[in-house]
Amino acid sequence: MALLAVLIPLLMLGVVLVLGRYEELLLPQDDTGRREPAGVPHTAAATATSSSHAPAGTPASSP
Numbered sequence: 001m002a003l004l005a006v007l008i009p010l011l012m013l014g015v016v017l018v019l020g021r022y023e024e025l026l027l028p029q030d031d032t033g034r035r036e037p038a039g040v041p042h043t044a045a046a047t048a049t050s051s052s053h054a055p056a057g058t059p060a061s062s063p
Contacts, residue, residue, distance in 0.1 A: 019026070
């Protein structure tokens with residue numbers, strides 16, 4: 001009976017580890033919600049955010 005009390009938690013831990021390892025195979029993720037909009041290219045977004053003029057109301061950057 002003591003052996004059974006030791007083996008059951010170890011087997012359950014093994015099942016959890018195996019399911020975690022193969023989670024992507026068993027439950028594929030839906031990536032449609034995480035993609036960026038198709039109309040905005042990466043270069044346009046990068047140049048818009050890296051402009052030298054700061055928006056009004058922002059503190060000046062330190063030298």
